[in-house]
Amino acid sequence: MSTVGSSRPAPSRPLVAGVGNSNDQTRRHNLSTILTTLHHGGAQTRADLTRKLGLNRSTIAALVGELVDLDLAYETARTEHGTVGRPSPYVHPNDRIAALAVNPDTDAIIIGLVGLGGVVHKRIRYETDGLPSVRETVNIVKAVVDGMRGELESTFRIAGIGIAVPGLVRVDTGVVALAPHLDWHDEPLAELLSEALGYPAVAANDANVGVIAESIYGAGRGVSDLVYVNGSPSGIGGGVLVGGVPLRGASGYGAELGHTLVNPGGLLCHCGRSGCLETEVQLNRILAVIGRETIDADELDQVLTTSTDPALETEIRRQIDVLCLGLANFISVFNPERVLLGGFLGSLMAAHPERIQQGVRDASFGELAAGLTLERAQLRSRLLIVGAAEFAFEELLADPAGTAPALTA
Ligand SMILES: [Zn+2]
The missing domain is CATH 3.30.420.40 (ATPase, nucleotide binding domain)
Structure with missing residues (x-):
C-alpha cells in the first residue's frame, strides 16, 4: 500500500459540456465534478444539479446513475415542496x-x-x-x-x-x-x-x-482568498488560500504565520528567535494571569467575556494589539477577502470583536483592510x-x- 502525495483536495470545478458519455475523459471529469458538488454541498435534486452544472437533464441522469452504480451516491424519491411538474429525485453522497x-x-x-x-x-x-x-x-x-x-x-x-x-x-x-x-x-x-x-x-x-476544512464546510465557504490563523495551547498556526489554492511554498512549509516577527525585543521563541507572533500572543500567558494550567474553549469564552480583572484586561489588550499587527502583515502580503481566527484567537475575537476589527484597520496599509471580513472559525472540534x-x-x-x-x- 503506497502513500500518496497531495497538492490540494479537489476543488469544485466547472463541468465540460458537449460530448458527454462518448468521451471518456469528459465523462470522468464530470463524474468528479458531480461527486465533489455532492460531497461539499450535500444532498440535492437532479434538477438542482442540472441547473447548477449546466448540462442537460439526461446527461446528469446518466452521470448520477454511474455514481449510484459505483456505490458513491444514492437517490431517494423525495420531492421539493412547492415545485410543479415531474418530481426530481434527491441525490445523496454515500456517507458509508x-x-x-x-x-x-x-x-x-x-x-x-x-x-x-x-x-x-x-x-x-x-x-x-x-x-x-x-x-x-x-x-x-x-x-x-x-x-x-x-x-x-x-x-x-x-x-x-x-x-x-x-x-x-x-x-x-x-x-x-x-x-x-x-x-x-x-x-x-x-x-x-x-x-x-x-x-x-x-x-x-x-x-x-484547517484552512481547507473552513473553506469547504465552515466560515470560509466560497471564499477563495482566505487567511486562517489558529491559536492552540502549543502555538499559532496558519493556513492561506490564494485564488482558491492552498499556499504550499517550495517545500510545503508555507504559511508558518506563528513564526512571523512582531516584536524583535520580545520573549525568546522555541524556534530560537525572539518576538514571534506565537510567543507574544499566547494562551499560556492568559492562563498565567488567571492562575490556571488548562482551560477548555467554552470556558475560555466565558472568562474572556465576563472578567473584570484589570490584570487580565491589560494582558488581553496587549495580546490583541500585537495580534492586530500580525494580522495587518498577513493582510499586506495576501490581500485576503476574509480572515478567520480559530482556537483561543477565536475566543479573543468573540470577546472583543470591535477592538480587533478597529485594531486591524488601524494597523493595515491604506485600503487593504477596507473590504475585508474578520470572523471566528466555525468548525471547532470537527x-x-x-x-x-x-x-x-x-x-x-x-x-x-x-x-x-x-x-x-
Ligand atoms: Zn518562533
Missing part, C-alpha cells in the same frame, strides 16, 4: 464511503471516521501519558482501528487515511520534518500508518488542513478530522470511476 482521520497532539491522539458529505461518524480522543512518540501513535491508531475493523468491513468502504500534524510536513511524502511540540524529527508518519493499517495515507500541516479526511478523499473525488472500484471494503 469514508476516510480515517488522525490528529496526533501533545496529550492525545484524535482518530475520526468521516463519510462523504463531511459526516463525522466517529471521533475518538485517546489520551496519552505525555508526548506520544511516532511508534506509540502508530500503535494507538492501529489498536483503535482494529477495534472498529468489523464495523469498517461490514458497513464502510475506506478511501484512505488523512493525517493532520502540528508541525512541518513534506506533503509529497508524508514525512514530518519537524513537530517541535511533539519532539518529532524526520518521521515518515504517513508511510508507517499506511503500512500498519493497510490503507493509503496522506499527511499535512494541521493549520493547512475542524481537523473533517479537513484531514478531505486529503484522504482527494484521489476519489478527482477520478471517481478510476478510484472507487479499488476502495477497500
Whole structure:
C-alpha cells in the first residue's frame, strides 16, 4: 500500500459540456465534478444539479446513475415542496464511503471516521501519558482501528487515511520534518500508518488542513482568498488560500504565520528567535494571569467575556494589539477577502470583536483592510478530522470511476 502525495483536495470545478458519455475523459471529469458538488454541498435534486452544472437533464441522469452504480451516491424519491411538474429525485453522497482521520497532539491522539458529505461518524480522543512518540501513535491508531475493523468491513468502504500534524510536513511524502511540540524529527508518519493499517495515507500541516476544512464546510465557504490563523495551547498556526489554492511554498512549509516577527525585543521563541507572533500572543500567558494550567474553549469564552480583572484586561489588550499587527502583515502580503481566527484567537475575537476589527484597520496599509471580513472559525472540534479526511478523499473525488472500484471494503 503506497502513500500518496497531495497538492490540494479537489476543488469544485466547472463541468465540460458537449460530448458527454462518448468521451471518456469528459465523462470522468464530470463524474468528479458531480461527486465533489455532492460531497461539499450535500444532498440535492437532479434538477438542482442540472441547473447548477449546466448540462442537460439526461446527461446528469446518466452521470448520477454511474455514481449510484459505483456505490458513491444514492437517490431517494423525495420531492421539493412547492415545485410543479415531474418530481426530481434527491441525490445523496454515500456517507458509508469514508476516510480515517488522525490528529496526533501533545496529550492525545484524535482518530475520526468521516463519510462523504463531511459526516463525522466517529471521533475518538485517546489520551496519552505525555508526548506520544511516532511508534506509540502508530500503535494507538492501529489498536483503535482494529477495534472498529468489523464495523469498517461490514458497513464502510475506506478511501484512505488523512493525517493532520502540528508541525512541518513534506506533503509529497508524508514525512514530518519537524513537530517541535511533539519532539518529532524526520518521521515518515504517513508511510508507517499506511503500512500498519493497510490503507493509503496522506499527511499535512494541521493549520493547512484547517484552512481547507473552513473553506469547504465552515466560515470560509466560497471564499477563495482566505487567511486562517489558529491559536492552540502549543502555538499559532496558519493556513492561506490564494485564488482558491492552498499556499504550499517550495517545500510545503508555507504559511508558518506563528513564526512571523512582531516584536524583535520580545520573549525568546522555541524556534530560537525572539518576538514571534506565537510567543507574544499566547494562551499560556492568559492562563498565567488567571492562575490556571488548562482551560477548555467554552470556558475560555466565558472568562474572556465576563472578567473584570484589570490584570487580565491589560494582558488581553496587549495580546490583541500585537495580534492586530500580525494580522495587518498577513493582510499586506495576501490581500485576503476574509480572515478567520480559530482556537483561543477565536475566543479573543468573540470577546472583543470591535477592538480587533478597529485594531486591524488601524494597523493595515491604506485600503487593504477596507473590504475585508474578520470572523471566528466555525468548525471547532470537527475542524481537523473533517479537513484531514478531505486529503484522504482527494484521489476519489478527482477520478471517481478510476478510484472507487479499488476502495477497500
Ligand atoms: Zn518562533
